[in-house]
Structure formats: structure tokens, C-alpha cells
Amino acid sequence: MHTILKREQLSEQVFRIRVVAPLIAEARQAGQFVLVQVDTEFGERIPLTIADADAEQGWITLIFQAVGGTTMRLAALQEGDAVPAILGPLGTPTHVEQLGHVVCVCGGIGAAPMYPIAQAMKAAGNRVTIILGARNHDLIILQEEMRSLADDLILVTDDGSAGRKALVTEPLKELCQAPSPPDLVVAIGPPIMMKFAVETTRPFAVRTVVSLNTIMVDGTGMCGGCRVTVGGQTRFVCMDGPEFDGHQVDFENMMKRLQSYKTQEDAARHTCKIGRNP
Amino acid sequence: MSHTTPESLQELAKEQWSSLETQLSECPLTAKQRMAIPQQEMPAQDPAARRTNMDEVTYGYFEEQARVEAERCLQCKNAPCIAGCPVAIDIPRFIRKISEADYSGALAVISETSLLPSICGRVCPQEVQCQEPCTVGKAKKDPFLSVSIGRLERFVADHGGRSVPQVKPETGKKVAIIGSGPAAITAAADIRREGHGVTVFEAFHKPGGVLVYGIPEFRLPKGIVEEELNTLQQMGVEVRTNFLVGRTRTLKDLLEKDGYNAIFIGSGAGLPRFMEIEGENLVGVFAANEYLTRSNLMKAYDRERADTPITRPRKVAVLGGGNVAMDAARTAVRLNAEEVNVIYRRTRTEMPARAEEVDHAEEEGVVFHFLRNPARILGDENGQVRAIEVLKYELGEPDDSGRRRPVAIPGSEYEIEVDTVIVSIGNDSNPLLTTTTPELEVNKRGNIVADESGKTSMDRVWAGGDIVLGAATVILAMGQGRKAAAAINEALLS
Numbered sequence: 001m002h003t004i005l006k007r008e009q010l011s012e013q014v015f016r017i018r019v020v021a022p023l024i025a026e027a028r029q030a031g032q033f034v035l036v037q038v039d040t041e042f043g044e045r046i047p048l049t050i051a052d053a054d055a056e057q058g059w060i061t062l063i064f065q066a067v068g069g070t071t072m073r074l075a076a077l078q079e080g081d082a083v084p085a086i087l088g089p090l091g092t093p094t095h096v097e098q099l100g101h102v103v104c105v106c107g108g109i110g111a112a113p114m115y116p117i118a119q120a121m122k123a124a125g126n127r128v129t130i131i132l133g134a135r136n137h138d139l140i141i142l143q144e145e146m147r148s149l150a151d152d153l154i155l156v157t158d159d160g161s162a163g164r165k166a167l168v169t170e171p172l173k174e175l176c177q178a179p180s181p182p183d184l185v186v187a188i189g190p191p192i193m194m195k196f197a198v199e200t201t202r203p204f205a206v207r208t209v210v211s212l213n214t215i216m217v218d219g220t221g222m223c224g225g226c227r228v229t230v231g232g233q234t235r236f237v238c239m240d241g242p243e244f245d246g247h248q249v250d251f252e253n254m255m256k257r258l259q260s261y262k263t264q265e266d267a268a269r270h271t272c273k274i275g276r277n278p
Numbered sequence: 279m280s281h282t283t284p285e286s287l288q289e290l291a292k293e294q295w296s297s298l299e300t301q302l303s304e305c306p307l308t309a310k311q312r313m314a315i316p317q318q319e320m321p322a323q324d325p326a327a328r329r330t331n332m333d334e335v336t337y338g339y340f341e342e343q344a345r346v347e348a349e350r351c352l353q354c355k356n357a358p359c360i361a362g363c364p365v366a367i368d369i370p371r372f373i374r375k376i377s378e379a380d381y382s383g384a385l386a387v388i389s390e391t392s393l394l395p396s397i398c399g400r401v402c403p404q405e406v407q408c409q410e411p412c413t414v415g416k417a418k419k420d421p422f423l424s425v426s427i428g429r430l431e432r433f434v435a436d437h438g439g440r441s442v443p444q445v446k447p448e449t450g451k452k453v454a455i456i457g458s459g460p461a462a463i464t465a466a467a468d469i470r471r472e473g474h475g476v477t478v479f480e481a482f483h484k485p486g487g488v489l490v491y492g493i494p495e496f497r498l499p500k501g502i503v504e505e506e507l508n509t510l511q512q513m514g515v516e517v518r519t520n521f522l523v524g525r526t527r528t529l530k531d532l533l534e535k536d537g538y539n540a541i542f543i544g545s546g547a548g549l550p551r552f553m554e555i556e557g558e559n560l561v562g563v564f565a566a567n568e569y570l571t572r573s574n575l576m577k578a579y580d581r582e583r584a585d586t587p588i589t590r591p592r593k594v595a596v597l598g599g600g601n602v603a604m605d606a607a608r609t610a611v612r613l614n615a616e617e618v619n620v621i622y623r624r625t626r627t628e629m630p631a632r633a634e635e636v637d638h639a640e641e642e643g644v645v646f647h648f649l650r651n652p653a654r655i656l657g658d659e660n661g662q663v664r665a666i667e668v669l670k671y672e673l674g675e676p677d678d679s680g681r682r683r684p685v686a687i688p689g690s691e692y693e694i695e696v697d698t699v700i701v702s703i704g705n706d707s708n709p710l711l712t713t714t715t716p717e718l719e720v721n722k723r724g725n726i727v728a729d730e731s732g733k734t735s736m737d738r739v740w741a742g743g744d745i746v747l748g749a750a751t752v753i754l755a756m757g758q759g760r761k762a763a764a765a766i767n768e769a770l771l772s
């Protein structure tokens with residue numbers, strides 16, 4: 001039983017839950033994710049990164065934005081309720097090594113998957129700079145956690161309501177222009193942000209890893225629904241990823257594939273909202 | 279093609295049976311008389327009606343039909359049909375039991391060698407197995423006029439009653455089964471029967487393997503698979519879903535940390551092959567596995583209730599000629615596609631799909647394009663499929679297998695307008711388990727290497743089904759599950 005031990009609301013739409021999952025907590029490594037299902041009869045399976053875990057106590061933490069049918073229902077679960085199905089840990093773990101200076105660029109909810117990666121990078125002896133960006137102050141998550149972890153934390157918002165008024169790419173560019181540019185950039189956030197991050201680092205030839213969040217069904221490499229084009233080749237995000245060399249990823253194609261079911265999902269969200277607010 | 283209603287098939291069979299019954303009460307039939315008995319047609323839903331529902335297409339024989347069909351069997355001494363059956367079911371003996379109206383007796387005969395007759399009776403390619411060498415078909419020079427062994431098997435399975443097999447006293451040993459398809463179900467039942475503890479680990483949220491995520495409801499009702507799994511659970515088999523061996527826990531963990539005495543791997547062939555042509559990652563291109571999983575397992579066809587979406591295609595191209603391709607094409611029909619095209623490199627006679635499924639697809643309006651092969655998939659400005667370009671082929675010199683090899687006709691390409699492409703050209707072995715278990719020897723195609731009994735290169739680990747054979751059939755997977763179970767039971771004795 002994946003009982004919810006703790007539930008918090010991090011921002012208007014973002015929730016953090018701590019759930020019992022001893023085997024996953026034991027096996028997981030940074031960069032891995034799970035597939036979550038709220039209804040095992042008619043529900044869909046959605047990928048969520050494991051944001052934190054404690055193998056000893058047997059729990060994992062999931063952070064999600066309540067924007068679709070499944071995440072809204074997940075958000076409606078309370079402490080003591082159980083998540084019906086969690087499969088994982090899935091995906092290839094982050095390749096962690098001591099490289100020197102690692103810059104972690106997080107956009108919005110991207111801070112959630114970044115946290116364990118930044119932790120692992122730090123533990124491996126890297127200097128870690130975290131660029132934490134969001135549209136506005138209310139959408140920033142994990143600021144305290146990131147601050148206590150990072151050697152440097154750069155906070156940016158689109159509207160300047162917190163930290164510097166800038167897009168994440170601005171401080172990223174400055175870091176790349178510095179006399180000793182980063183040894184590695186990890187960028188996680190909305191596809192469009194990752195795309196711009198990659199374009200920012202490309203001229204400086206700074207290696208940039210992105211973590212992709214595509215549509216998934218099985219998460220085991222069986223369906224091919226999560227496939228992306230990387231360096232002209234088809235790769236499966238659930239098996240070969242979720243992390244890839246950002247300079248090789250065909251973001252245009254990925255973003256279009258992500259939109260495949262847009263109209264149907266909008267309909268789902270609509271019914272869900274009606275169902276939620278009496 | 280004309281459709282005969284089930285009611286009139288039953289009427290007809292009633293008449294045939296009553297005259298046969300009188301004849302039989304007078305004196306035994308001669309072979310010639312038996313050969314003259316008309317083959318019983320399978321009652322099926324009207325093609326126009328079934329295009330719009332997911333219900334099973336065929337209804338199964340009426341009792342009168344089964345009785346008439348059983349009398350077509352010549353009870354051959356040499357029974358060539360048995361040699362054609364991958365698990366050597368004693369076919370004439372079970373058919374004789376039908377003649378005696380002893381359906382549970384007939385089921386008992388089948389159960390001596392097969393565990394899943396309600397499933398195999400529906401999905402086995404009988405025309406290339408037991409019915410291929412059947413004396414009746416040979417005499418009539420048409421394997422499709424053989425005794426309808428598969429339909430009789432299904433009749434028996436559906437009418438023979440059910441019972442939960444006896445389980446011997448607990449031995450205290452336990453076995454882990456990876457996967458829950460036909461190989462796994464069979465191994466689990468046979469091992470549990472001997473009193474060993476059995477845990478089935480399945481990655482999906484529902485057990486059944488391809489039987490639930492791949493083969494659609496209209497061909498194999500999920501209730502039938504569920505019943506098999508319920509039987510397992512009633513026998514005391516534990517089923518753990520949402521458990522991916524290799525990730526949630528490794529094979530080694532199961533043996534060394536969790537105390538399993540042996541392992542059977544029946545993880546199937548779940549790695550979709552793509553054509554590797556231009557445009558394959560456009561929006562609207564699916565592997566059949568994805569399309570079928572969305573529709574079957576995730577129930578996307580039930581738009582009212584399911585969360586998992588599926589695109590509603592208008593014009594579809596299905597690439598391939600096997601069962602998977604037929605299932606994908608017929609699913610698209612049921613999701614209201616206006617036009618479904620199957621594009622296949624060879625001709626109808628070479629199609630690996632079950633003959634009945636090809637017939638059914640045709641009745642449902644699927645259009646076949648033989649001797650055609652896709653060259654590339656073309657997209658519009660939004661990255662969405664708009665057409666597929668195909669190349670014409672002709673049959674050239676015979677290849678090593680004796681079949682005439684299709685060769686491309688240069689410059690013959692043309693476009694077919696479609697908005698959805700479903701790639702159904704087969705599956706390779708999923709590499710997850712083998713890459714996370716270096717001790718397991720695999721061949722160059724990624725299949726686990728196993729001996730006759732299913733024993734792998736790893737100590738205490740056996741394997742069977744598609745993960746060993748490459749994408750094959752339900753009956754072969756079942757047969758391998760049986761053999762491995764026997765070997766595991768023997769190994770656990772000592």
C-alpha cells in the first residue's frame with residue numbers, strides 16, 4: 001500500500017506528497033522516475049520524478065502540478081489515503097561524476113526532478129550552482145532546499161517578483177561567458193525552456209544534459225510512445241532516458257508529439273474541474 | 279461476402295444433427311459418409327454491426343454444430359493432427375468425447391497437455407498447426423476444409439466446466455515468475471500444483487501479458503483471461519503487479535535477498551520494431567503496441583470513462599501482415615476510422631496472420647495493399663502525418679525459404695493520404711532484464727539462450743515463451759512454460 005504519509009501544497013497548483021514505497025526507495029537513484037496511476041481500471045499512467053527518498057524509512061517523495069485529470073485526482077488524495085499504483089524506479093539513472101562546476105537550471109516544476117540530481121552532483125564533490133526560475137514569486141518551489149544545497153543560488157522570475165527579473169537563460173549565459181565556464185549544465189523544465197537553455201550553451205560548447213518528460217504508457221520500452229529523436233536516432237525516454245545530451249535533442253519534434261492529445265486532455269481537465277468545485 | 283446469421287446456422291445444424299443421429303443409431307458411418315458431412319461455419323456477429331463494438335466477433339459453436347463437426351473426424355489411427363499440435367493434444371480422443379456428449383471428459387483430455395484451451399481455441403493459427411495435416415483437409419485438398427479442431431477446442435473449453443486444480447501440501451520452497459503472459463501463467467500453475475510457493479511479478483497494473491494488453495477484446499474477451507488468473511490466485515499464487523524486475527528489484531535480489539529458490543522468466547518480446555524510414559516520429563505514427571495498449575489495457579476505446587486518450591483516426595495505414603497488424607487495423611475500424619489500409623510487402627498467401635482474422639478484417643472493410651512497402655511518411659507544417667509514400671513490389675526469384683522474394687519496382691512510388699500510421703512489423707526482445715542481469719546469456723537477437731527444459735546460463739533461472747523464441751505464439755509460450763515448470767519442480771525436489 002502506497003499510503004500518503006505527508007501532503008503539502010507548495011504553490012497554487014504544485015503539491016508534494018511523501019508515500020510509502022520501500023522497494024522503490026531502496027532501488028532508486030538520482031534521475032529516475034515512477035509511473036503513477038490513480039485508478040487502475042480507467043486511469044492513465046503518468047510519469048513523475050522521484051524528488052526525494054529515504055530507503056531506511058521506505059518512502060519516496062513526488063512533486064506534481066495539478067493540471068491534468070490524473071494529477072488533479074492525485075492532489076485530491078489526503079494523508080492516510082493510498083496511491084493505487086506506483087511502478088518504478090524507471091529510467092536510466094543520472095550519470096554522476098566529479099566534473100568541477102555543475103550548473104543546474106530549473107524552470108518552474110523542473111526544480112522537483114532537479115533536486116535529487118543536484119544532491120548527487122554535490123555529493124560527488126562538484127561545485128553546484130543552481131539557477132531557480134519561475135514566472136513569478138508564487139510559482140517558485142523548493143527554494144529553501146535548493147539554497148541549503150547549492151554553493152550558489154541564483155533566483156530569477158519573469159516579472160521580478162522574486163530575485164532577479166530575468167529568464168533563466170540570462171544568468172546561464174553569463175556563467176558560460178565567465179573565464180572558467182561550467183563543466184556541465186543540467187537543464188530541467190518546460191520543453192521550451194530546455195530548448196532555450198540548450199541554445200544558450202551551444203555556442204560555448206558547454207555540455208548540457210536535459211531531462212525529458214514525454215507521454216508514456218508502459219515505461220518499460222514496450223510501446224514506443226515516449227520516443228524522441230536524439231542525434232537523428234530514435235530513442236525511448238523511459239529506457240534510454242530521461243536524460244539526454246540536450247544539444248542532440250530534436251525539441252521541435254518532441255514538443256509537437258507532446259501536443260498529440262491536447263484537445264482530448266483539455267476536455268478531461270474541463271470535466272475534472274467541474275467535478276471538483278461544487 | 280454474405281453473412282449467415284447465428285440463428286440460421288443453428289437451425290441448419292439442428293436438422294443436420296437430427297438426421298445424423300438417426301443414421302448413427304443404425305450403423306457406424308463410413309469414412310466416405312463422414313467426409314460428406316458439411317463443415318460447420320463459425321457463428322459470428324454481423325460485420326456491419328461489429329465494426330462499431332468491441333464485443334467478441336465469434337460466438338462459438340452451438341452444441342448441435344459441435345456434435346455435427348465432431349462426426350467429421352475420421353478417428354485416424356496415425357492421427358497426423360497430433361503431430362501438428364505444438365503440445366500434442368490427443369485430438370481424436372477429445373473429439374470422440376464430444377461425440378459421446380461428454381464435454382468435461384473432452385476438456386480433461388485437452389488438459390492433459392494444454393492449460394489454456396479457452397484461449398488457444400480462439401487464437402491458435404490452427405490452419406498451420408493441427409488442421410494443416412488433417413486427413414479430411416488433405417483428402418479435400420484444402421486445409422480450410424479440415425475438421426475444425428480449434429472451434430471444437432473452444433467449444434469444449436467453454437462448455438466443459440471449470441475446476442481449480444488440486445495443490446499438494448506446502449513444500450516451503452518458493453519460485454518467482456517474471457511476467458504474466460501465457461508462458462508465466464502455465465509455469466505458475468504447474469509449479470504451484472506441486473505445493474511450492476509461487477509469486478508472479480508483472481510490470482503492468484494488470485496481469486495477462488499480451489493476452490490483455492495486445493490481443494483485443496473482440497478477439498479474446500478479457501473475462502476469459504481473468505478467469506485463468508483467478509484460478510491461479512485460488513490455487514494460492516501471489517500476483518504482484520506494478521513490479522518491474524530489473525528495476526524494482528534485480529533477478530539476483532530475488533534469489534539472494536528475497537529467498538526465492540528458482541526463477542522462471544516469461545517476460546515476452548516487448549520491444550517494437552520500427553521501419554527506420556523518414557517521418558516515423560511524426561505526430562500520428564504509433565507502434566502497434568502503443569495503439570493496442572491504449573485501446574485494450576488502458577481502455578481508451580471507452581471514451582466516456584477512460585483517462586488515457588487515443589487519437590480518432592480518419593484514414594489509417596497499418597504496416598505489416600501479422601496478427602498484430604490485423605488487430606491494429608480492426609481496432610482502428612472500431613474507433614471509427616473511415617478508411618483503414620493494410621500495407622504488406624508480399625501477397626495474401628504469405629501473410630503470417632491467422633487466416634480467420636484476415637477474412638474478418640476484410641469483411642469489416644479493411645483495404646489490403648499487397649506487394650507494397652512504405653518508403654517514407656510525409657508530414658504537414660504541424661508535424662502531423664498527412665500521407666504515406668509507398669513503393670510497388672513484384673515477386674522475384676525464390677529465396678532460401680523457397681518463397682518468392684519481393685523486389686522493389688524503381689520509380690513506382692505513390693502517395694496514400696492518411697492521418698495515422700500504425701507500425702506493426704514485429705517485436706524484438708525487450709533488453710531490460712538481460713542488460714540488468716549480465717549472467718544471462720543472450721543470442722545476437724537479444725533472446726535469452728535456454729536449453730530444451732528452459733534452463734538458462736544463470737544458476738536456478740529458467741526462461742520460456744517469446745523472450746526465448748522471439749515473437750511467436752501463445753501455444754508455444756504455454757508449451758515452454760510447461761517444460762520449464764517440470765524442470766523446476768524436479769530441481770526443487772533435491
Ligand SMILES: Cc1cc2nc3c(=O)[nH]c(=O)nc-3n(C[C@H](O)[C@H](O)[C@H](O)COP(=O)(O)OP(=O)(O)OC[C@H]3O[C@@H](n4cnc5c(N)ncnc54)[C@H](O)[C@@H]3O)c2cc1C
Pocket residue numbers: 401402403456457458459460461462479480481482486487488489492493521522523524544545546547548570601602605632708710711742743744745749750751752753755
Ligand atoms: C497484438 C498481438 C496479437 C497476437 N495474436 C496472436 C494470435 O492470434 N495467436 C497466437 O498464438 N499468438 C498471438 N500473438 C503472440 C502471442 O501473444 C505471444 O507469443 C505470447 O503472448 C507470448 O507469451 P509470453 O508468456 O512469452 O509473454 P507475454 O504475453 O509477452 O507477456 C510478458 C509479460 O511480462 C511482463 N514483463 C516483461 N518484462 C518484465 C519485467 N522485467 N518484470 C516484470 N514483468 C515483465 C510484460 O509486461 C508482459 O505482461 C499476438 C501478439 C500480439 C502482440
Ligand code: SF4
Pocket residue numbers: 350351352353354357358359360369370411412413414425427
Ligand atoms: S487428422 Fe483430422 S480426421 Fe484424422 S484424427 Fe485428426 S482431426 Fe480427426
Ligand code: FES
Pocket residue numbers: 215216217218219220221222223224225226227236237238239
Ligand atoms: S513509455 Fe512505452 S516505450 Fe517508453
